[in-house]
Amino acid sequence: MDLSKVFSPILSKVGQGTPKEDYFLAVKISSSQVLATSWKVAEGKVAIGQIHSARIEGNDFDSLLKAADKVVSQAGSTGSVEINKVIFAVPESWVSEGKIAPAHLPNLRRICQQLDLTPLGYVVLSEALDSFFKEAEGAPLTAILVELDGRSSALTIYRAGKSLGTAPLLQNSDSPEAIVAALENALKQFTDLEALPARIIIYDGKSQLDALSQKITAHPWTGRLPFLHFPRVEILPSDFVIKAVAASGAVQMGASLNISELAVSSPKIVPPRPEIRPEESQQATRESEAELREVSAQEAGFALDADFSEVTLPVKSPPSPANGSAEFTPLPPPVIEKRPDQTTDQTSKKERRHPLNLVGATSFLTTIPKTLFRSLPQPSPPSSLKPPPKLIPLLGVTLLVLILGFAGIFYFLPKATVTLTLALKNFDHEMELAVQTNGSSSSDQKVITGEFLEVAEIGTKKGIASGRKTVGEKAKGNVTIYSVAGVKSFVAGTTITSPDGLKFTLDRDVSVASGDAITPATVSVGVTASNIGATHNLSSGTKFTVASLSSSDYLAKNDSAFSGGSSREATIVTKADQDRLSATLSAELSAKAQEDLQAKLAPAQTLLPTAITSEVSKKKFSKDVDAEAETLSLDMTMNFKGVIFSTGEAIGLFKQEFSSDIPDGYTLTPEESSLTVHQVTVDKKGAIKLDLGLSSKLAPHLNLEDAQSRVTGKSIKQAKASLSSLPGVSHIDVTITPRIFQKFIDATVLPWKKDNIQIEVITE
Secondary structure (H helix, E strand, C coil), X not given: CCHHHHHHHHHCCXXXXXXXXXXXXXXXECCCEEEEEEEEEECCEXXXXXXXXXXXXXXXXXXXXXXXXXXXXHHCECCCCECCEEEEEECHHHEECCEECCCCHHHHHHHHHHCCCEEEEEEEHHHHHHHHHHHHHCCCCCEEEEECCHHHCEEEEEECCEEEEEEECCCCCCCHHHHHHHHHHHHCCCCCCCCECCEEEEECCCCCHHHHHHHHHHCCHHHHCCECXXXXXXXXXXXXXXXXHHHHHHHHCCCCECHHHHCCCCCCCCCCEECCCHHHHHHHHHHHHHCCCCCCCCCCCCCCCCCCCCXXXXXXXXXXXXXXXXXXXXXXXXXXXXXXXXXXXXXXXXXXXXXXXXXHHHHHHHHHHHHHHHHCCCCCCHHHCCCCCCHHHHHHHHHHHHHHHHHXXXXXXXXXXXXXXXXXXEEEEEEEEEEECCCCCECCCCEEEEEEEEEEEEEEEEEECCEEEEXXXXXXXXXXXXXXXXXXXXXXXXXXXXXXXXXXXXXXXXXXXXXXXXXXXXEEEEEEEEEECHHHCCCCCCEEEECCCCCCCEEEECCCCCECCEEEEEEECCHHHHHHHHHHHHHHHHHXXXXXXXXXXXXXXXXXXXXXXXXXXXXXXXXXXXXXXXXXXXXXXXXXEEEEEEHHHHHHHHHHHCHHHCXXXXXXXXXXXXXXXXXXXXXXXXXXXXXXXXXXXXXXXXXXXXXXXXXXXXXXXXXXXXXXCCCCEEEEEEEEECHHXXXXXXXXXXXXXXXXXXXXXXXX
């Protein structure tokens, strides 16, 4: 949530006069505990109260309310003022589509109602950390944020200040081994990322953080996930996040915060060291010349038995965020409240610097001895030729402590991240080679070995019948054959013909006796029309000639009308319909076979797509040719056989053939390589020849440990000059933290401690 929107109603009142001093609460909720702190911004100063925490003993709302009530009661009271304005900090699991999830929103409302709180808004933990690190390191965050919160543990990946996604950590226990395994499984979900950030930041862990850090650093990340080099692991204190949340609100109210104070849960307070300005030194010299006197340790700048807990934080003019989001601003060094024996003018001139402000500390180191010795008695009387004996050891110890302290600060505190941008070279070539499935490879003859890969495909396809045909039933009836001649036999199928030329056939064999004109012989027999159609439904009394006999000797006549004859136009299956359906299904099975063959390939294998052979093992149509039907279907099984070869073996031939095109210090990157088959020919003996194209990248070979050694203890200019000589390095970025070391870049050197330098590699 944008905190600028939360505080805009309050900020709008700043220009209408002096705003009333106000207090706020920051409440951070996790699955196991609730943390709270109070903070305020008044008269240009900001203060963050004590951190209070309480465990959530159960999984119900009452347990959450009890814990929240405890910490809010502790943090929400400043004596006479009760604080009720609150900002909630929630984990990733509580947010869905940019809003508090419906499962958790009622709980926040009930907490506000029952604890009499006024909610100003909420902020997601990972977003608060992203804002903090952007301000602390001077560059957008690129890291993997790991939130350890029991069953709600999750990770969020940031690249250049942009969230690339969140994934839950599904560990089966809280052991370091289980967390590392869950972290690896969660990172494997980001398959679209070419490289993962080589920085892992862990926060909110309850225990075993040192053991977890060791497990993570011992895990083989680069062999299992796309890390360009081994990731750096950072563990944040438990109170880090809630301070960052309070800081976000303070910045929106116009305050400037000391980021280094937010980075530790219980900061060790170091006595502030005064900075003696040149004009003050000159004034002190004049005063000492005017009046020589012995001074105490307190007057010399040492704070003995002083209470350093009372520290005020000076605030500069509030920044104007470019996008309105919560941003952090480095805090000016804290100053010590003036002592009662100091005048107002002295307090305004002698500003006390924070111990980690190295510029002020250096000035303090060089000016303190002069001030002390100027304050010592001068050799006017013989008894004052030497300083007091008790002060000499104090001066020596002080100087030694300061020298060792600042040497340790310069050695252990600075950290640097050096980002090398590599320019890859293109490597595009074509070559003709042969693939043998029954022989051995030969690099000299440009022959590589291949093998067969088989797959069976089963499919069913429906089609539409397109043939047309007249169909129907034949007319049937009975006739009486008359004979006025001798005995005559007629076999089944004998044709009788009507006067209109319609033909019928006898249904069975019959014989007719001899007869005469007065008493003809007769026999009755069934007949069937030769063709379909209603035209053969003849009326009774129709006379027929029998075969080719004379009608004066033999004659047939129907005593009743013929019936049953009919005809109509119907759709039938043709041979073309079957062929078309077979070709369509065959093409579909071939395409599916190519996909299945590709799916069966190992990561380092390539399939020759145009060298796939097929064979039909089963083919069955639902309708035969000329069968009456509107549709037909086909069931078919086909066996496919493809030829595959080793991608690495082919790339090896390219490396050998075109080795002269690979510059010194560069190497071919198989992960950036792709093979393209342009043409495949297979002769009668089964020999396969193909034109193969390789498109790849040449990457410079870098020794990261050598790169660290090159820049250790070097100035930024020297480091960039040294790294620029490495092959393929096109751009170099150096980031030094804490940011105080970047105030004078030209005078700043990279850490003397080699382990404090991280080398990151990216490609254009």
